[in-house]
Amino acid sequence: CGWRLEAKNLIYGMPPDKASIPLLLHMASSSETSPVLIAVSSSSSETSAVLIAVSSSSETSTLLIAVSSSSSHGYDALRCLFLRKSMRDSRSPLFFWCLVFFSLSHHGPLKLQVQAFTGTYGINYGRIADNLPPPERVVTLLKLAKVRNVRIYDADHSVLNAFRGSGLELIVAIGNEYLKDISVYEDHAMSWIKENVQPFLPATHITGIAIGNEVLGGTDEELAGALLGAAKNVYNALDRLKLADDIEVSTPHSAAVFANSFPPSSCTFREDVVVYMRPILDFFSQIGSPFYINAYPFLAYKSDPEHIDINYALFKSNAGIHDAKTGLHYDNMFDAQIDAAYAALEAAGYGKMEVRVSETGWASGGDESEAGATVQNARAYNFNLRKRLFKKKGTPRRPKMVVKAYVFALFNEDLKPGPSSEKHYGLFKADGSISYDIGLTGLNPSSASPSLSSLTGIRKQSWLVPSSTVLRCYITVLLALMMI
Structure with missing residues (x-):
């Protein structure tokens, strides 16, 4: 039978x-x-x-x-x-x-x-402000907005405690000020993990540790030299604690590590950066970590508004650019910046490494000299970026490698130094209401208009089964x- x-x-x-x-x-x-x-x-x-x-x-x-x-x-x-x-x-x-x-x-x-990134959309939770809601309310906000992947720039215990049992996936960070010490003393890396990571597991879903932020490409050569040692010591400590398979070790880079990025296929690492970058890429390729890049079409447009089509930067209809070397066409700058990173990795001998976007965003306000920093442009960029990410597609150079990105940022941060634009990247205001409507729901239910509360063609990805x-x-x- x-x-x-x-x-x-x-x-x-x-x-x-x-x-x-x-x-x-x-x-x-x-x-x-x-x-x-x-x-x-x-x-x-x-x-x-x-x-x-x-x-x-x-x-x-x-x-x-x-x-x-x-x-x-x-x-x-x-x-x-x-x-x-x-x-x-x-x-x-x-x-x-x-x-x-x-x-x-x-x-x-x-x-x-364990996956370090679920779906394609995440957000950076910066806290350089004196008027933000408590972390417990932030967890509620993230769930309302259906954002699961979160990055913070430290390992603040009030945040880690608030995330307990939430199901949110969190990348914590070791600040640049700690790297030199941790690169020399592996026991200090162990102590940091035992104090800031291990006690919160498994209730708080810590999926990664970022080693510093935009270390390479700057002027501090001693800090650049400490990055690899710090990353190795943190990974070795995780390995001894049997956490290395669960927690990803990475470091985010700025576009300053590149010698050039246009056209995308011509991108290479700066000669003074390669000496530090190559050993890091070699180590990350061994442990399976991706290459994280902070990609900001806003900064590129702001630096040269006369020669860059703002529609190209905002994912709007435009003529795009043609890369003569590869024959590829780009209709938005975001994809071009990611493929520039892929080109640089290939030139350095690491063509199989995945590129992920650790930061991207658009300021909704700024100084008079900061071209493009308006609410309308910020809304257009973040709305179109969200649609693009939820399509779960790759780039022209890597069509099968789905793009994953963390948006910058969750809140406007009123104490951030630098130009005024630094204070206006938030998708949400300090009271938890939306800064502008891209389809997210804030702590105030009326803060999202019905017309955009759900994006056409976008699937609710956060809790889907693969x-x-x-x-x-x-x-x-x-x-x-x-x-x-």
Whole structure:
């Protein structure tokens, strides 16, 4: 009679308190099957288990394969298959191993791989201000805005505590002022992690540590020389604490590391930067970290408004540019800046490294000399950027490498030094209301207009299950049907 599908239960995106490892183990103990394999693997942030159980009679055999993952960060998956088959069916070994492959392939052998970035859209939560809402209210705001990926510029404990159990994914940072010390003393890196990271795991989902900010390309050569040592010591400390597989080590760069960036294919690293950059790229390629770049079409336009089409900078309709060397066409500066970084990486010998955008944004106000710093332009840039990111596509040079970016910034920051524009990058005002309407919801529900509260064609990405999971589900069910 072949295989007969008795029951299937495929549950995705459930809260951790509703589908977890105990449920799987309860299924094993309460069923009539006898387990032949139960394996549980735990990390600081997630736990996964695989169960394979079989019961047999003279005529039939019942097979249970279940994979469950439990995480305090909002992900939980449970899939199990009960199958009954005639022992006379010669196709059983093939189907058995197909199911085993399905069960194990999603998570790896036993352990879930933590992703440092979910979806494509994130935000920078800067706090150089004296009028911002408390971190607990910020968590509420981020959830209302459906923004899951967050970067901060330190490891403030009030923020880390507020993020506990929120499901938000957080990159913390070690300030430039600490790098020289941490580069020399690995035990200081260990102490920093034990004080600012480890105590908050797993409830606070810390997915990465940024080592400094825009260190290379500046004038402090001693600081530049300390960057690699600091990154290595932090990674080694994470490795000794068995956190290196869960927490990404990276460093964000400014466009100042490039000798030139136009056309994109001509971009290379500055000669005085390469001596520091190449060893860092070599280390990051070994540990699988991406290249983070702060990409600001606003700054490029502000520096040369007479020769740059503002529509090109704002993702609006324009003639674009043609890169004669590659034959590629660019209709927006954001993509061109990312591909310039890819070109520089290729020229340095690291063409396989992913580029991620650690900062990008547009100021809604500024000094009279700061061209383009208006509310209208800021809204256009951030609205169109959000649409572009949610399409989950690559760049002309890397069409299959989906672009991921953190927007700068969550709030206007009234104490930031520098030109006036530095105080006006926020998507939200200090009271939690929106600075302008790009479809986000603020703490005040009336602050988003109905016309833009949901963007056409944009999927709610923050808590979606990866498409690869759904595909494996379809394949497995199809195999089951074929075997009936």
